[in-house]
Amino acid sequence: xxxxxxxxPYRIKSVEPIRLLERGERCRRLAAAGYNTFLLRSDDxxxxxxxxxxxxxMTDRQWAALMMGDEAYAGSRxxxxxxxxxxxxxxxxxxxxxxxxxxxxNLLSKALITPxxxxxxxxxxxxxxxxQELAGARFEDVIVDEAHDPVSTAPFxxxxxxxxxxxxxxxxxxxxxxxxxxxxxxNLAGGQPVSLENLRAVxxxxxxxxxxxxxxxxxxxxxxxxxxxxxxxxxGWSVRRILREMCASADTVCVSAKKDLYVNIxxxxxxxxxxxYEKAAELCVVxxxxxxxxxxxxxxxxxxxxxxxxxxxxxxxxxxxxxVRYLAARLEEAGIPFVRPVGGHGVFLDANAFLPHLGxxxxxxxxxxxxxxxDCGVRGMERGVVSAGRDEEGRNRxxxxxxxxxxxxxxxxxxxxLDFVADGVAKTWARRASLPGLRFAHEPKLLRFxxxxxxxxxxxxxx
Ligand SMILES: *Cc1c(COP(=O)(O)O)cnc(C)c1O
Numbered sequence: 289x290x291x292x293x294x295x296x297p298y299r300i301k302s303v304e305p306i307r308l309l310e311r312g313e314r315c316r317r318l319a320a321a322g323y324n325t326f327l328l329r330s331d332d333x334x335x336x337x338x339x340x341x342x343x344x345x346m347t348d349r350q351w352a353a354l355m356m357g358d359e360a361y362a363g364s365r366x367x368x369x370x371x372x373x374x375x376x377x378x379x380x381x382x383x384x385x386x387x388x389x390x391x392x393x394n395l396l397s398k399a400l401i402t403p404x405x406x407x408x409x410x411x412x413x414x415x416x417x418x419x420q421e422l423a424g425a426r427f428e429d430v431i432v433d434e435a436h437d438p439v440s441t442a443p444f445x446x447x448x449x450x451x452x453x454x455x456x457x458x459x460x461x462x463x464x465x466x467x468x469x470x471x472x473x474x475n476l477a478g479g480q481p482v483s484l485e486n487l488r489a490v491x492x493x494x495x496x497x498x499x500x501x502x503x504x505x506x507x508x509x510x511x512x513x514x515x516x517x518x519x520x521x522x523x524g525w526s527v528r529r530i531l532r533e534m535c536a537s538a539d540t541v542c543v544s545a546k547k548d549l550y551v552n553i554x555x556x557x558x559x560x561x562x563x564x565y566e567k568a569a570e571l572c573v574v575x576x577x578x579x580x581x582x583x584x585x586x587x588x589x590x591x592x593x594x595x596x597x598x599x600x601x602x603x604x605x606x607x608x609x610x611x612v613r614y615l616a617a618r619l620e621e622a623g624i625p626f627v628r629p630v631g632g633h634g635v636f637l638d639a640n641a642f643l644p645h646l647g648x649x650x651x652x653x654x655x656x657x658x659x660x661x662x663d664c665g666v667r668g669m670e671r672g673v674v675s676a677g678r679d680e681e682g683r684n685r686x687x688x689x690x691x692x693x694x695x696x697x698x699x700x701x702x703x704x705x706l707d708f709v710a711d712g713v714a715k716t717w718a719r720r721a722s723l724p725g726l727r728f729a730h731e732p733k734l735l736r737f738x739x740x741x742x743x744x745x746x747x748x749x750x751x
Pocket of ligand 1: 341388389390391413415416471475504506543544545546554555
């Protein structure tokens, strides 16, 4: 992998100052935050790679659109502009806005799940699974085996394993499987994409069995970009065309607009299924707000409408992926282990390979995220045993991937920032052999990774 970068397809019109605390101060702030990067104050972070969710920089066009927000309670023209843009780009006639992606997941789960159902998916996502479970379903992972192997370089490690899906449907019966969620790409596997061929095969299996195919489309544009690079049948296609084709093979998409759509808040459910739309719009009124604003201001809908158009312009997505690859190339030069192939939203450090002297009980990725912050003020996020939570019997779910995600917000950081991140992680790499794990000091029941507190584990004997 060589470090190369496409120059930014933008120039900077407004800046936000950031500052780097000195090391002793960082160590104190980290301890005060219970060693959980989610509990750090933003002001105590120098370069914030916690997430690319809602952390995007908007264009001048999006900022200008905010002023055009129609804040009418019902029937706002901002809704019409938003729904029109979403229908055009994703190709679905019915659109329900929600305050963010999990709002859409809640409507979908409540609308389609009957207690006792099973919902297959290509690796879980935290909020997606919790909504399925709260609605009375059980989640089952049907992703291909390569997804669990951080060093496999297969091009579509997000694909659904059709044999696993068929075996599951055979076992529980199609009537107990209301839908399949296909994450395109798979966030927790490192942003691994799904091929168009695989999506079509899933749809071909599901359609005669009356199982709905739902795309988790938080970063569907990144998935489309990888298809354009890796799937021979789609070579030369625009991401716009590929996104339409992806949605054409499915029935519904749930979107966190805080990702692809370059906004700070928002989400939606879009579908071709009139019956699902009716139910989701009804539930929207209960949980989000009237179905023409879904918990958002009219101005938010305007910013999403502009973002939906920008996201399918090839130069934006090409630059984004190039930035991620640049950071990966710099880390590779230092010999630092991360998940391959690199996805479109961040670099996922392999904490098991980084800290091989720690076991799962030491929460290696949680610890690594903490020690990286100490070393350089860069904030990443754990995606491993802490994020996976406990099963019905109260045991920690076993995970194959124990990762620290360094996620790149869109249009926010420069190449110099990325160099600083790579050099900072290299400092942690240099002292890796002496780094301890963490233990829970406080563990919330639901989505524990957000609010858990930790303390350093005793340093293992011999180091
Ligand atoms: C962010 C995300 C969600 C949830 O969206 P929110 O806007 O955070 O509620 C769902 N699925 C995936 C893959 C995501 O990355």
